[in-house]
Amino acid sequence: MSKKFNTIGLIGKPHHHGTNLTLKRLHHWLSAQGYQVIVESRISAELGNDISSMDLLEMGAHCDLAIVVGGDGNMLGAARVLARFDVAVIGVNRGNLGFLTDLPPENFEDTLAEVLDGKFETEYRFLLEAEVHRHGKITSSNTAVNEAVLHPGKIAHMIQFEVYIDEQFMYSQRADGMIVSTPTGSTAYSLSAGGAILTPNLQALILVPMFPHTLSCRPIVVDACSTIKLVVSPDNGENLEVSCDGHVHLAVLPGDEIIIRRSSEQLRLIHPKGHNYFHVLRNKLGWGSKLF
Numbered sequence: 457m458s459k460k461f462n463t464i465g466l467i468g469k470p471h472h473h474g475t476n477l478t479l480k481r482l483h484h485w486l487s488a489q490g491y492q493v494i495v496e497s498r499i500s501a502e503l504g505n506d507i508s509s510m511d512l513l514e515m516g517a518h519c520d521l522a523i524v525v526g527g528d529g530n531m532l533g534a535a536r537v538l539a540r541f542d543v544a545v546i547g548v549n550r551g552n553l554g555f556l557t558d559l560p561p562e563n564f565e566d567t568l569a570e571v572l573d574g575k576f577e578t579e580y581r582f583l584l585e586a587e588v589h590r591h592g593k594i595t596s597s598n599t600a601v602n603e604a605v606l607h608p609g610k611i612a613h614m615i616q617f618e619v620y621i622d623e624q625f626m627y628s629q630r631a632d633g634m635i636v637s638t639p640t641g642s643t644a645y646s647l648s649a650g651g652a653i654l655t656p657n658l659q660a661l662i663l664v665p666m667f668p669h670t671l672s673c674r675p676i677v678v679d680a681c682s683t684i685k686l687v688v689s690p691d692n693g694e695n696l697e698v699s700c701d702g703h704v705h706l707a708v709l710p711g712d713e714i715i716i717r718r719s720s721e722q723l724r725l726i727h728p729k730g731h732n733y734f735h736v737l738r739n740k741l742g743w744g745s746k747l748f
Contacts, residue, residue: 460574463492465519467534469526470498475550478525478561516541531556532701535601539721546726567728576726581640583719588706600700602641604716607633609695616689621682631668636716651675684716
């Protein structure tokens with residue numbers, strides 16, 4: 457019987473003792489099962505010699521499955537690259553919350569064996585594409601799995617900007633910034649700022665102002681096919697930026713326009729059979745357990 461996956465990539469946080477232990481166990485266990493295993497080049501030296509390694513782009517082109525060991529931050533970093541390839545991605549949680557990482561680091565073998573046998577559920581998560589436009593030209597761009605955030609670069613302070621949805625003016629804002637989040641990111645920065653939780657299957661975006669200087673502003677949910685335009689007031693000071701997942705930072709100047717839209721790329725996330733999103737919310741966010 458042919459295997460569901462043949463070449464498996466291992467990705468993890470460099471210089472992290474717990475992550476290294478899990479990666480070594482995974483490499484040994486997968487190799488013993490007869491899989492070709494490729495380790496991300498940033499961490500391969502920590503696992504020993506004679507290990508096949510590639511960078512993330514090469515792994516995306518060669519692997520059928522990528523296993524990310526770490527927290528959601530590691531998953532997000534890998535996902536922004538791997539989403540452009542049709543690679544299945546699953547996570548081993550070595551972080552704090554781990555909304556996107558299903559497998560426990562202590563006894564992953566039984567669950568992972570079932571996944572490798574084809575007993576898993578597939579979920580597609582769309583990404584965002586954020587562009588900074590200056591005088592009609594794109595100066596920088598990147599993708600985000602969770603959110604794209606307009607904010608001051610160094611010290612939190614009020615900025616002024618306008619918000620357009622599909623070229624229709626929505627409102628002006630005086631706030632510390634604006635979060636534009638996918639359903640995946642609705643349990644991250646957006647949630648902390650008072651945004652609603654969007655279930656992953658929704659084709660929607662949520663816009664959450666950060667500390668708006670008004671009594672009437674609320675988050676708003678729009679269709680995922682909408683194009684969001686944030687026009688930064690020329691009267692703002694310099695040193696603004698757009699952050700993608702809190703990792704990639706795009707410089708913004710007064711008068712710039714930020715275009716945020718759904719990306720053509722999507723992450724193919726796989727879960728063990730029986731995955732339940734609401735169980736994850738209860739477990740990770742401390743929602744109340746069943747009373748009867």
